[in-house]
Amino acid sequence: MSLRRVLIVFLSLIFLSSSFLGVAYAEKVFRWHGSWGNTWDLSFHQGFIWVHMMGLSEGLMKWDKDMKVVNGMAESYTISKDGTVYTFKIRKDARWSNGDKLTARDFEFGIKYILDPKNGKGSFFGGAWYIKNAKAYAQAEISDPNQVGVKAIDDYTLQITLDGPHPDFLTTCTLPTLYPIHKASVEKLGKKAFEAGNLVTNGPYRLVSHTPNVEYVLEKNPYYYNADKVDIDKIVGKLGGDAFLMYRRNEVDLINVGPAQLPVIEKDPVLKKELVVFPQSTVNIIYILAFDHPAFDDIRVMTALQKAIDKERICKYVYRGLAKPAYSWVTDLIPGSTANDPEVIEKFKYDPESARKLLAEAGYPGGKGFPTIHFLINPNQATDPLILAVKSEWEKNLGIKVVIDNLEVGVWSVRIWQLHDEPTMSFSGASILYPDPAAPLTLNYVEGALGGSLKRKDVVEYVKLDLQKTEALKSGDTAKAAEITKKQRDILYRRSTPEARKMLNLVLQAQKTADPNKRLELYRQANKIRDLNMYGYGWTKPLVLIQPMAARLVRSNFEVPFNKYLVGFPVSFAYIKTKE
Structure with missing residues (x-):
């Protein structure tokens, strides 16, 4: 073969290889019309917390694509015979998005940070309030975080002590109240640790940028222990604008749709094919x-x-x-x-x-x-x-x-x-x-129902006290905050209706009931009292x-396993077309 022909064949092979490599390594981007929010701080219960749940952060446990609770950052756990002490072993290959080692101490810091009343308003306190003294700490009744039943025994052992047995506690370990927080960042930067460019997370993705009211961008976290299984390279969450119009212009791959869009979808064969509908909680x-x-x-x-x-x-x-x-x-x-x-x-x-x-x-x-x-x-x-x-x-x-x-x-x-x-x-x-009978009747929801039973003048008094407590905590006056909390508890427990307090007693009884059928019936009775009397949160x-019904438009080139309990959002971005 002549030198010229050899060169031609060689260059052709390089060209073909590059083409195939280009296809194989083309960046995979998933765009959706995302949650709104104004902070990435996990101690605030608002929009961006869903993004933490869908890929930025990961708890001790997590959901798989079939909605089963599986090990997350915990590689194993044991439960004491009385069901009150959980001991988690943290994965030794767990890393933060900046490469730092993730330890049990990050979980202890994160949980206590989220509970700290000086920070946000809390995220899903239901599961955290199962922890011994967590509720008292979150409501400023006690000021010593060491009294909260969360303790890192060593770098890889976390012990959580509950106030009693709670069969659904492991499920709540998937939720943001029990997520870790990068302690070094908060100690160095304070609240700025939760800004784009500074935020350090432990999930399959990391926050690259955030332009308020425009978009946020997530990229795959190379230090995630399962990074090779995460198939989507980048997530773009669009904020604001007309989601339906953006979808029709091929600017996003997933949106929620409502009744206003349904007439248009019904007449469009492509949109009708891409409509995903399923029951949701x-x-x-x-x-x-x-x-x-x-x-x-x-x-x-x-x-x-x-x-x-x-x-x-x-x-x-x-x-x-x-x-x-x-x-x-x-x-x-x-x-x-x-x-x-x-x-x-x-x-x-x-x-x-x-x-x-x-x-x-x-x-x-x-x-x-x-x-x-x-x-x-x-x-x-x-x-x-x-x-x-x-x-x-x-x-x-x-x-x-x-x-x-x-x-x-x-x-x-x-x-x-x-x-x-x-x-x-x-x-x-x-x-x-x-899907557990305790989920809508954790103590934070039940106390909320007590509040929903109050007279309107008592509601106004309660909210005024809440504003005063916020100011007291901002100024560092924890004694005043504790005094205000006591007044609020007095309003809730003394001025709420007899029916509301009966509901509370049923829930407290259910929490101590081991028999699943009796437990279910007690929760059912509590739900009925709330429904008949229109008690809220x-x-x-x-x-x-x-x-x-959950109604979503999803482009056909993406497989999205939806979670019907979490407002129909994907179980986790880690599970969008996850590699097996």
Whole structure:
């Protein structure tokens, strides 16, 4: 063979090899319309915490793609005979995204940081409050973190002592309250440790950049112990903008869709093929916020507001059949739910005549004298037909006036937690995070239900105290914060209704019950009391509307195993087309 032909063959082989290598190593990018948020700090319970759960961070345990709880950062664990002491062995190949060794001490630091009342408002305290003295520390009743039942025995051994046996504790170890935090970063940078460019995490991805209201970018963490199994190289979370329009322009690969988009999807064969629908543990709810007006202390008024909403019609025509009426914020996917209980349904099912009669008996015939209701929404909700449908139903069936106040997202996210001069409500979804009867009835939720049973004037007093406690903690006055917590507990436990306290006693009894059938029945009874009396979370009262099916548009070149409990989000970005 001539030298020229040899060179041609050699160069051709190089070209072909490069082409194949280019295909094999082409960057795999997954784009989605992501969560909103203003901090990556795990001690705050808000939007970006979901991104931590979906790939930035990993707990002692994690979910696999089939929603089974498996070992995460813990390679093994043991449980004491009485079910109160969990000893976890941390993986020795676990690393932070900057290459530092991850140890049991990072878990101890992270859990206590998240519980610390001087930091955020807490994320999913339910599981953490199982830990001995965790609740007292989080509520500023005690100030010594060493009293909390979390201790690193050595670099690779973490011991967690609970206040009693809790069968669902291992599941809660998948949630952000029990995530590790990079101690060295926080000690050096303080709150700046949670900014893009500084954030050090331990999950399959790391945060590369974050442009507020535009996007965040995650890249594969090369130090993750299972990095070779993570197939997607980059995650781009788009923030703001019209998600549906962005999807149609091929700017994102995954979005959530609602009733406003369904008519368009039904007429488009490509979009219709890419629509993924499945049951989810989510309900759409109206939250009654913090204000003082006696009308909303009257169960007849609250029942009238529920019975004046034609949920069947909304599900059929607004949601195109992709939803069903809801009468409990705990869906029937969760054991112990009373969502299908005949008594609960009968009390709140659509009956405009009965609703008008109840309103009249409460002193507001035909809506006369009833205060104007304000719906506090953000621009993302401005075209939500559900909100417009509820407004129309109340005005038509009850004769009451409803005003919609549309606020910028950042302003809205602050205002919903503040005091209001007039009756004010907001719309949101509520989800139960995992399928155990204890999940919707952990102590933080139950205390929230006690708050939901309070008179409106007591709600206002409680919220004012909460604001005072925040200021006390900012100034480092832990003694004052503890004193305020005591006053808040007095309000919750002395002024809540007898029915609410009965619900609390049922839950406390269930937590100590080993028999699974008896435990389930106790939780079911507690759920029914909450549903019949419309107790909510925190100091809110909920008006439960509908249970929508999860509706997502996903491009066909991505396999996304959805978690029906975590608001339909992917189980973890680590499991999008994961290599086997």
